[in-house]
Amino acid sequence: MPFNAQDVVPISEARARLTELSDEVVGGAEKLLTKNGAAYVALVDAKKLDYYHALEQEHASLVLLTEAETGLREVLAGHRVATADLLKALS
16 A cells, blocks of 8 residues: 555654544554654554454465475475385374
């Protein structure tokens, strides 16, 4: 999601406007707080943050599944260990 100019706020200004900024965030906006002119932290709705964390966890699971599938394909193709050795290890 791209930020609008009004969504980029210096931390020094955010201190005085925290309640107002929080209300805007709960209303759907995201705020990027800057420190010394550079992006520093963001204000994001707590529900959206929970959603981001769930997506991150799902992505990690998909990466692990993909790696497991790749490993199994390599094993079954004989690129890693002999099939008999794999079956022996699994039993």
